Amino acid sequence: MSVYGASVTKLIEAFEQLPSIGHKSAERLAFFLMHRSEADVEAFAEAIVSARRGLKFCTVCQNMSDKDVCDVCSNTARDTSLICVVEDPRDVLAMERSREFRGLYHVLHGAISPMNGVGPDDLRIAELLARLNEGVTEVIVATNPNVEGEATAMYLARLIKPLGIKVTRIAHGVPVGGDLEYADDVTLAMALQHRVTL
């Protein structure tokens, strides 16, 4: 029943298309905007359109950036012999927060997933290979610890190892601050296998 009128109903439907937004949340978002001034709402819509229009990727690491070469890649203090491969721009931010990594990144924009029709050609793998002749000694594969991420890691290892470059994978184990009781079997098995000497 369209009690709100067609255009508001259409907006609610548009919000419902967004990830993790259900019908109730979509209603709340639409009504919130309907109660703001027309100028505010236009500014919001403009922020969306201009972000998408201005969307550029760093020509080196393929991360989202508004520059041709992003801040990380153009930072001369970073270790250019190390490349950390991640699936998503958000993963770069997560790695940066850890303050543990001082090398460069490469963003694949996804992971190999035959179920979702994503093959190696849909990822920025060619761009990664093109970077591997500049004194790179190690590629750390930090794709997600799930089926797709592992498959992508395997694929990259097979591709890069023959070039004489070390390929490593981030460690699996129990999360810091977590409770052993709640760790799943596979994680615990991994944590045991990769135990380190103290």
Added chain:
Amino acid sequence: MSVYGASVTKLIEAFEQLPSIGHKSAERLAFFLMHRSEADVEAFAEAIVSARRGLKFCTVCQNMSDKDVCDVCSNTARDTSLICVVEDPRDVLAMERSREFRGLYHVLHGAISPMNGVGPDDLRIAELLARLNEGVTEVIVATNPNVEGEATAMYLARLIKPLGIKVTRIAHGVPVGGDLEYADDVTLAMALQHRVTL
């Protein structure tokens, strides 16, 4: 740190202004849109702007509508002697879902809340009073069962009763399907006070 570039960062900030959207959700929404085609993103922004621009209120009940008189108010099968007063357009939908009410609605677009600087003049109360000379016999106040909703109900009762029109309030009590154990003291007290003979 603006690793994503200024315009994407600005978009994330814009999403964070929306209700119940935190930083992580704002990032997820922004990135979802950045992965869609430019045409899709423009259509989404257009849905927002056109909903706000086309926003009209029913001249009778003040609910959101794209017509001058909404579907409920123009429905001749409804009982025009009964007006149910609610705070929000969503409450109209909730009442309609109950299939219990066959009268008309009046949407206040808020509740009296001195804490938030909302007084009677900020609500559609004048429009309600203007409707009360058309054979209306009862006004049911269905504002929310919280401090602001109760204050608004009291205010309306004081205003409308002198006109010789019955003013009623929706019943407070334990929710159907709920557990007595989890009902709060005030609700339980209300449920006892307003008990009905079986």
